[in-house]
Amino acid sequence: MSAVSIPQTSPGATALVIVGAGLAGWTTAREFRKLDANAPIVLVTADSGDFYAKPTLSNACAQKRSADQLVTTPAAKMAETLNVTLLAHTQVQSIDAKAQTLTLSAADGATQTLPYSHLVLATGAHPIHVPLQGDAATLAQSINHLGDLARFQQLLGDTPKTVLIMGAGLIGCEFANDLLQGGHTVHVVDPAERPLAALLPAGAGDQMRAALQALGVVWHFGTTVQALNHSATGLAATLGNGDVVAADLVLSAIGLRADIVLAQAAGIACERGVVVNALLQTGVEQVFALGDCAQYASAGARTLPYVMPIMNAARALAATLAGTPTALVFPLMPVSIKTPALPTVVAAPHPALPGSWIADALDTEAAQAGGIWRFMDADGQQRGFVLTGKQSTRRMELAKTTVL
Ligand SMILES: Cc1cc2nc3c(=O)[nH]c(=O)nc-3n(C[C@H](O)[C@H](O)[C@H](O)COP(=O)(O)OP(=O)(O)OC[C@H]3O[C@@H](n4cnc5c(N)ncnc54)[C@H](O)[C@@H]3O)c2cc1C
Known part of the structure; x- marks a missing residue:
């Protein structure tokens, strides 16, 4: 070196x-x-x-x-x-x-x-693109740069639209929340059983599902978009389960x-x-x-x-x-998910680390205000955490008890 x-x-x-x-x-x-x-x-x-x-x-x-x-x-x-x-x-x-x-x-x-x-x-x-069938397959948008957003906003225009989002991960959920707040109708399609399935324990994912649903998201879990075609009113997305969803725009958020x-x-x-x-x-x-x-x-x-x-x-x-060889050591870096419907903070463990998510037992009042999950390894050490709702303000406290 x-x-x-x-x-x-x-x-x-x-x-x-x-x-x-x-x-x-x-x-x-x-x-x-x-x-x-x-x-x-x-x-x-x-x-x-x-x-x-x-x-x-x-x-x-x-x-x-x-x-x-x-x-x-x-x-x-x-x-x-x-x-x-x-x-x-x-x-x-x-x-x-x-x-x-x-x-x-x-x-x-x-x-x-x-x-x-x-x-x-x-x-x-780069955004990942899955090949779709249909005569409008190339019209699925993705947003990873300013230019992408400018194009998407132009397509959205000034009137409420129906947007189908492919992917219920971090970016899909954030755009779902954002578009709903902007007055649009939102459908989200994902092959998993709940949102953020790769990132959150099931309990936290269920809270996110309920919170965004209460805001208006129409979920389509356990399936994927297979085809995108032009229709008389805009676009028609055919899902793997046979459902057809009408939309004005399709936003692909299936990963980078x-x-x-x-x-x-x-x-x-x-x-x-x-x-x-x-x-x-x-x-x-x-x-x-x-x-x-x-x-x-x-x-x-x-x-x-x-x-x-x-x-x-x-x-x-x-x-x-600048001349001082400096090894990179990452500190704990919790990520905030920008879903005002359910503010969420995730400090994810390495995906290969064996262990399990344990939910804190909160009293009913506190539970209504969100939840706390700790990722415990085989030695009983806390190696990550998830905070939702009002509990999301406790990141410093949880960070102190997390072992890197
Ligand atoms: C919608 C969205 C929301 C996000 N929200 C969060 C969040 O809340 N919290 C968080 O921590 N992270 C978030 N992220 C992730 C975070 O924004 C990114 O990790 C970060 O911005 C990536 O920066 P970058 O410089 O690595 O890449 P980029 O910003 O993608 O920059 C890449 C640059 O490389 C240039 N380039 C590429 N190839 C070439 C070439 N051959 N020649 C010349 N130029 C080239 C491009 O033009 C561009 O300027 C979000 C990401 C997205 C898309």
């Missing part, structure tokens, strides 16, 4: 190059700048580079905010503040790891070769897959994400990765597609790039 330090070269010469202007890319630039005011940084991104908090995508409707209004800092301002050379609307086509160069293509088709001293991959993740396309083509080891060690180094010299595209050794070879892992990873990576 070689030590790294960025050469103090003039702008235009070999630089630290970051690919991606999401939270991972910009936070790495910001953290690095705190440690090194002068080393050149070039940030290359396929999008505009405008800075926004991606979690706000799934509560914009209730707040009546357009995609443009979610931008907190325009790209040019970010670049100026952080003294970064920004190449926006520019796609990295390939990495030549041996020559330490990137091939770029701009929106006008012009190509360019960009050398790097150190390369940070922060390319995020790390974007490993560039890394894989360059011969960089990838599994569920770009494989990185505790220093966030990939298997190739001077190439690093973090964010939704990375599979972290520090997380037991998992991807962690959430905000807090990125903040922690960016700090450690910046220190390493």
